[in-house]
Amino acid sequence: MAETAASAGTAGTEGTAVELRPIGPEEAADLRAGGTGGIPWVADGPFEGTRDAAGMLLSAAEAGLYRPAWGLYAIVRRADGAAVGGIGFHGAPGDGRVEIGYDLATSARGNGHATEAVRLITAQALADRAAVTVVEAAVEPANLPSQRVLERAGFRRVGQDAEGLLRYERRA
Secondary structure, three states: OOOOHHHHOOOOOEOOOEEEEEEOHHHHHHHHOOOOOOOOEOOOOOOHHHHHHHHHHHHHHHOOOOOHHHOEEEEEEOOOOOEEEEEEEOOOOEOOEEEEEEEEOHHHOOOOHHHHHHHHHHHHHHHOOOOOOEEEEEEOOOOHHHHHHHHHOOOEEEEEOOOOOEEEEEEO
């Protein structure tokens, strides 16, 4: 039976200022091709990381590995319904671990949207305790704002990987 976001649980996808809207393969194809994916974005969105993630979602779908609950989401500002960024998983959980990535349009930064989105997607992942005990993230050392987002969302730095990225994690 195919997994859906509803069957996997979507605990925590709606917050005070933002909500996470799932992006499926059709929307991802349009985003990757330079479109909007049928989503109303702020003027400077979607950011390139969201377009790249849409391409990864398409590759997973083509390989038969796409699992909606462990995919890509638009970060939608509740005040006006505009998408301000993207957030998602780098794949389905393995060995109790799952990695997240996110980006935010420049115009939406500094308003707590990324922190709230990271909290929401982390809560969603950790709600499936049978599959996830650790949520991970990697950040460029020079990206201080993203490091602060992860720290405010309850992540702690655990080291640096071979590519020089700072590794963060949040445990159940």
